Structures are given as C-alpha cells and as structure tokens.
Amino acid sequence: MWLVWNSPLFHAAVHLLPTTEQESQTLTLPMHLLNSLIAKTLPLIPKSIVGRVSKRYIAGTTLEAATDAVRRLNQNSMMATLDILGEDILERNPAEQMVRDWRTVIDAMTSHRLDTNFSVKLSQLGLRIDHEFCFQNVRSIVDHARSVGNFVRIDMEDSSTTDATLEIYHRLRKEGFANVGVVIQSYMRRSENDVRDLLKLGANVRLCKGIYVEPAEIAFKEYQEIRDSFVSLLDLMFANGAYVGIATHDEYLVDRSYELIKKYERQKHQYEYQMLLGVREALRDRIVADGHRLRVYVPFGEQWYAYSVRRLKENPAIAGYVLKAMLRLNRT
Numbered sequence: 001m002w003l004v005w006n007s008p009l010f011h012a013a014v015h016l017l018p019t020t021e022q023e024s025q026t027l028t029l030p031m032h033l034l035n036s037l038i039a040k041t042l043p044l045i046p047k048s049i050v051g052r053v054s055k056r057y058i059a060g061t062t063l064e065a066a067t068d069a070v071r072r073l074n075q076n077s078m079m080a081t082l083d084i085l086g087e088d089i090l091e092r093n094p095a096e097q098m099v100r101d102w103r104t105v106i107d108a109m110t111s112h113r114l115d116t117n118f119s120v121k122l123s124q125l126g127l128r129i130d131h132e133f134c135f136q137n138v139r140s141i142v143d144h145a146r147s148v149g150n151f152v153r154i155d156m157e158d159s160s161t162t163d164a165t166l167e168i169y170h171r172l173r174k175e176g177f178a179n180v181g182v183v184i185q186s187y188m189r190r191s192e193n194d195v196r197d198l199l200k201l202g203a204n205v206r207l208c209k210g211i212y213v214e215p216a217e218i219a220f221k222e223y224q225e226i227r228d229s230f231v232s233l234l235d236l237m238f239a240n241g242a243y244v245g246i247a248t249h250d251e252y253l254v255d256r257s258y259e260l261i262k263k264y265e266r267q268k269h270q271y272e273y274q275m276l277l278g279v280r281e282a283l284r285d286r287i288v289a290d291g292h293r294l295r296v297y298v299p300f301g302e303q304w305y306a307y308s309v310r311r312l313k314e315n316p317a318i319a320g321y322v323l324k325a326m327l328r329l330n331r332t
C-alpha cells in the first residue's frame, strides 16, 4: 500500500486536490471515491503522516500545549473544554493515573485563570473494569472541579455504555453535584426518553449527532432523520428550559437552532454552541460574530492517534490533506 501512496501518479495528482471545505463540497465522483478509499485505508498510512495532517485537530501532547490552545481561544472570545485523549482503559492503575492527571489539569487551568471546563470519558476512568470503581473515579474529578468552581461534562461513548453513563450521571446529581453535565446523541432512538428523564433533573446537556457506528434497531441511520431528531430534541429541551450545549458543525442545524433560540426567547447564558478544534472555523467565527457563546473542544495528550483517525475519516477533504502531507514529508 505504501508503494501506491508513494507512486509518481499520486504525486502528480496532488496539486489538483482540494484542501478546503469549500473546495471539497464541489468534489466530483472520482474525488469522493478517492476520499473514501483513503478513509478506509487510514490504518495503513504511516503514523507520521496521520500526525502531520491531524495537527489541526489536536492541541499537542503536553499540558503546556493545551494551555496555549485554550489561551488563544479565550483571547478570541471563545471558551474551551479540555479532553485528555485516551479511552477504553482496561486496568486499574492507568485509570487511577488518569484521575491524578485530571486533577493536575484542573489545577493548571485554575491557576492560569483560563475559561475552560473539562470533558471526561468514563471508559478512561474504568467503566469497562468495574462500575463502582469508575463512579468513585469520576466522583473524585467532579468533586475536585467543584472545589475550584468548575464544571465537568461526561462524554457519551458507544451504546454499550449509555445506560451506565446515564446511571452514573443521575447518581452524581443525587449526591448533590450540580457542576456536572451529560451528552445526548440525536442518532439514538432512545434519546427522547432519556431527555425527558434528564429534564426532571434540570440537566445541563450537550446535544450532538453521535459518532459511533450503531445498529439500525437502536439508531437512526439516515442523514436527515438524525438532523430531524436533533432539532426535535433541542426544541424539547428549550421548551422545558434546559441549558443546552449545541454541538455541531452542520450549518443546517445551526440555522434551525437560531430559529429555536428566537422562538423560545433563550438568553445568551441559557445555551452555548460547541465545536471541535480545527473543524469548520469559518462557521465557528460566524456564530461568535452573531453574538452567541461558543466553546471549543480541545483534545490533547499522548494518545492522539485513534482520535486523529476518527476525525480524518469524517473530513470530506481528507484525500487532499493526506496526500499533500505525504508529499511534504517526502521533501523533508
């Protein structure tokens, strides 16, 4: 496969490839096929090339790099949420180390007075090892954040974790932690019921489409169906006064959410937009210029590879990025 990536034919084609979202939206059929081929064969592409292309999606490997990224966002009127990369930890020691890392990150952001909160994944805190162990780990992080007046969002992972994640969230709220939020995925058929339960708690919810591959029995599969579900869940939450993090790069959903904000006369402190670092920055700037609050999800850490592959697979301009990075790598 490396021979194919390295062939003169690919090199000759590279200067014709789009590398911006605008350009990629006018792709011809062969270009789509090339993108899809590259997405499917990403695991075969050398890690150094993936690293080069994914720089835009990741703040770096160190806490210093994450601090700089958050500071830059704050200077540009955006909030942040930090994500220490790494999921599916299957042993107790690294899960406990993750708790210590989170405390260090929370303390650093507090001492630098940066406007960021924290997004944790339960599978990095031992969910796949033992439910109670995981609960105590996330409780300790949420407690630490509360002691400095900050907030922790529990990301939603694949459907094998949905019940446990919501259970842990409900238990934290029952124990009196108000500084914790959860995520609802609009592709899940169960989400309306979950939202109705969360509304009773006055939950702070991030609403997103959902990123994992789920079977049709439990998840909507059609693009417009997932959008429609997103809009109707947002309507339900706004109608009931919930605080929502509207997490999308889909302009259609941004426009629909503007309409709902108007319909329910939501004030600026009652919702926020959320976007991933490095994705659709023009849309991000438009939302901020329109006067809405916006938070950028900032991943960092040593475990950058799996996250990068996921982001690249979603990127419609992937072929251009990968091949151009490959060419630059060959020149150095």
Ligand SMILES: Cc1cc2nc3c(=O)[nH]c(=O)nc-3n(C[C@H](O)[C@H](O)[C@H](O)COP(=O)(O)OP(=O)(O)OC[C@H]3O[C@@H](n4cnc5c(N)ncnc54)[C@H](O)[C@@H]3O)c2cc1C
Binding pocket: 021, 154, 155, 156, 157, 183, 185, 208, 209, 210, 211, 212, 247, 248, 249, 250, 251, 274, 275, 276, 279, 280, 296, 297, 311, 312, 314, 315, 316
């Ligand atoms: C802040 C935040 C937190 C999230 N948390 C979770 C979570 O906890 N659990 C979960 O399952 N999912 C999470 N997601 C991912 C989410 O579920 C979607 O998979 C993702 O946001 C893509 O959906 P979209 O609404 O942006 O629409 P899409 O239709 O996928 O994207 C809209 C447009 O954005 C552009 N775009 C999208 N992705 C990229 C990319 N990587 N590079 C370049 N352009 C791109 C494309 O132009 C695309 O046409 C989160 C997303 C955000 C923004």
